[in-house]
Amino acid sequence: MTTVAYPAPPASPSAATSYRTCPRTGLQFEAKAERLMIVNAVTAVVALLVGGILAIGVVLTRWPSIHWLPADTFYMVLTAHGIDMLIFWIIFFEMAVLYFASSTLLRCRLATPNMAWLAFALMLIGAVTNNVAVFQGGSSVMMTSYVPMMASPAFYLGLILFAVGALIGCFVFFGTLVVARREKTYEGSVPLVTFGAITAAIIAVFTIASGAIILIPTFLMSIGVVKEVDALIYRTIWWAFGHSSQQINVSAHIALWYAAAAIAFGARPMSERVSRGAFLLYILFLQLASAHHLLADPGLSTGWKVMNTSYFMYFAVLASMIHGLTIPGAIEVAQRQKGYTRGLFEWLRKAPWSDPTFSGVFIAIIGFGFLGGISGVMMGTEQLNMLIHNTIYVPGHFHATVVVGTTLTFMAITYFLIPALFKRELILKPLARIQPWLFGGSMYFFCLVMMGAGTLGVSRRHWDMAFQGAALGYEWPGAAYLMMGLLGIAGVVAIAGGGIYILVTVGSLLFGRKLEGGEASPKFTPVPRAAPTAVAQSYGSAGFAAPGTFVLAMIFLLAFVLYYFINWKYLGQVWGLS
Ligand code: HEM
Numbered sequence: 101m102t103t104v105a106y107p108a109p110p111a112s113p114s115a116a117t118s119y120r121t122c123p124r125t126g127l128q129f130e131a132k133a134e135r136l137m138i139v140n141a142v143t144a145v146v147a148l149l150v151g152g153i154l155a156i157g158v159v160l161t162r163w164p165s166i167h168w169l170p171a172d173t174f175y176m177v178l179t180a181h182g183i184d185m186l187i188f189w190i191i192f193f194e195m196a197v198l199y200f201a202s203s204t205l206l207r208c209r210l211a212t213p214n215m216a217w218l219a220f221a222l223m224l225i226g227a228v229t230n231n232v233a234v235f236q237g238g239s240s241v242m243m244t245s246y247v248p249m250m251a252s253p254a255f256y257l258g259l260i261l262f263a264v265g266a267l268i269g270c271f272v273f274f275g276t277l278v279v280a281r282r283e284k285t286y287e288g289s290v291p292l293v294t295f296g297a298i299t300a301a302i303i304a305v306f307t308i309a310s311g312a313i314i315l316i317p318t319f320l321m322s323i324g325v326v327k328e329v330d331a332l333i334y335r336t337i338w339w340a341f342g343h344s345s346q347q348i349n350v351s352a353h354i355a356l357w358y359a360a361a362a363i364a365f366g367a368r369p370m371s372e373r374v375s376r377g378a379f380l381l382y383i384l385f386l387q388l389a390s391a392h393h394l395l396a397d398p399g400l401s402t403g404w405k406v407m408n409t410s411y412f413m414y415f416a417v418l419a420s421m422i423h424g425l426t427i428p429g430a431i432e433v434a435q436r437q438k439g440y441t442r443g444l445f446e447w448l449r450k451a452p453w454s455d456p457t458f459s460g461v462f463i464a465i466i467g468f469g470f471l472g473g474i475s476g477v478m479m480g481t482e483q484l485n486m487l488i489h490n491t492i493y494v495p496g497h498f499h500a501t502v503v504v505g506t507t508l509t510f511m512a513i514t515y516f517l518i519p520a521l522f523k524r525e526l527i528l529k530p531l532a533r534i535q536p537w538l539f540g541g542s543m544y545f546f547c548l549v550m551m552g553a554g555t556l557g558v559s560r561r562h563w564d565m566a567f568q569g570a571a572l573g574y575e576w577p578g579a580a581y582l583m584m585g586l587l588g589i590a591g592v593v594a595i596a597g598g599g600i601y602i603l604v605t606v607g608s609l610l611f612g613r614k615l616e617g618g619e620a621s622p623k624f625t626p627v628p629r630a631a632p633t634a635v636a637q638s639y640g641s642a643g644f645a646a647p648g649t650f651v652l653a654m655i656f657l658l659a660f661v662l663y664y665f666i667n668w669k670y671l672g673q674v675w676g677l678s
Pocket residue numbers: 152155158159162178179181182183185186189190242243244492495499502503507559560561562590591592594595596598
């Protein structure tokens with residue numbers, strides 16, 4: 101085995117640290133970065149646990165025959181569920197991903213570990229402050245917190261502190277890239293996974309700036325310093341933050357899909373350039389797509405809405421379709437090179453389906469594309485949006501993107517990180533093996549019935565779809581109640597699936613057999629050439645010979661076109677021309 105001679109890193113006191121090379125994966129963990137990844141990931145899982153417990157209240161209230169919580173508690177619990185899941189679980193985990201994609205994949209020390217601890221502390225204080233504010237009542241404003249509806253000052257302050265922390269974390273990530281470059285810890289270009297993380301971090305800076313621009317005046321309004329924040333300006337800028345933050349998630353989980361393909365199969369991207377170009381499209385166009393949240397807002401011109409949602413949005417959609425094609429394609433190319441060449445799909449049949457890291461990622465890719473992607477394009481189309489605007493279709497769509505896509509991917513990667521980062525053997529392996537199927541499968545169904553109920557007009561965020569006691573009642577078709585009942589069942593199963601994830605991961609950290617950490621060294625070490633993760637840590641392309649993936653793409657296209665036109669037909673029926 102050949103190793104490359106690297107120059108020694110400069111001996112500065114801040115560089116005093118140690119590196120260990122994981123004997124199972126060949127990844128190198130720098131001691132300070134490792135501790136930061138661990139605290140961020142563990143805090144994320146705590147947020148997921150809280151959000152998951154709250155999901156029980158939300159689901160059992162929207163299940164019409166149970167209708168559990170009283171109205172005020174429901175709105176409080178729904179607010180906390182949205183924020184704990186979408187903001188705290190996902191972003192704490194993303195901080196761990198940023199440190200992993202910089203320090204671990206580039207095999208260098210973290211730029212400023214003390215600043216990273218400050219970032220973590222601010223995020224933690226912010227998350228706790230915000231939760232306390234919500235649970236005190238009086239801040240049940242939903243995660244969108246539209247003005248002039250006001251929450252308590254601590255609600256906004258918590259979010260602002262959290263955002264400042266996350267921003268500092270992004271700068272530690274950028275600094276670490278500089279360190280890696282200066283100390284020449286990698287050869288050639290950064291690996292694609294790191295490139296994806298860079299995309300996420302660039303979008304994060306834009307996102308957090310937008311959040312600050314709108315949340316700081318709103319905070320000042322809540323303490324009486326500012327008199328008024330204009331509702332339309334609030335919504336426009338809030339969505340520059342709210343929509344873009346979803347692009348951080350998409351970039352991060354897609355980077356992890358490439359990582360998983362590289363680690364499980366040694367798969368190189370089909371074309372580094374095409375994949376990098378697709379990440380760039382996110383940076384250039386996704387923010388403009390935030391207009392799709394404002395399609396029913398008066399005050400914005402139709403031209404602006406149409407331009408953004410009917411033209412620019414598609415560049416971003418194109419980017420996701422490129423990734424959706426090239427990741428399975430890269431896996432196919434790698435599998436074919438290993439000899440799985442029979443028919444169109446032997447490469448897929450012979451994939452490691454019982455490995456929860458692979459199955460989780462694959463279920464995430466398919467669900468994100470078919471459920472999240474197709475519904476997203478439908479609802480992002482200006483005219484069709486009117487069919488489902490503010491109905492429960494909307495959470496149906498975004499549970500397919502942020503739960504099936506992002507959350508399931510993060511869960512899948514955790515199974516890989518437990519031996520590599522946490523040095524523990526996974527416990528309850530049979531449960532871990534079924535977890536992505538149970539969680540992913542029930543979530544697919546959950547999203548579908550939400551979309552079904554939404555198409556029939558059932559509102560989102562509504563405590564009582566029956567409108568009991570209202571002067572103007574509404575007769576729902578039986579199917580609407582049926583779908584909302586199925587939503588209850590699917591939701592409970594999904595919560596159980598999430599519970600298994602927490603049981604297995606937390607149980608493994610506490611009771612899993614301790615594994616060897618690997619040799620420590622005061623300097624960084626080069627990538628062991630035979631390491632199973634070598635591909636994830638380097639640059640290079642594999643080529644495009646993937647007929648099976650092409651067929652899958654055609655099936656996707658067909659589903660897409662059919663669903664799109666069905667919705668135009670629905671729209672045509674709204675206005676009868678008799
Ligand atoms: C076990 C899994 C989960 C179940 C059963 C579940 C269920 C629900 C339900 C029923 C709603 C309410 C829809 C409405 O009345 O409008 C909701 C809202 C929401 N959920 Fe989940 N959820 C789960 C996991 C997640 C995860 C993992 C995330 C984010 C990563 C998430 C993010 C949200 C958000 C942002 C809202 C909207 C809150 C709002 O309208 O302000 N959920 N969820």
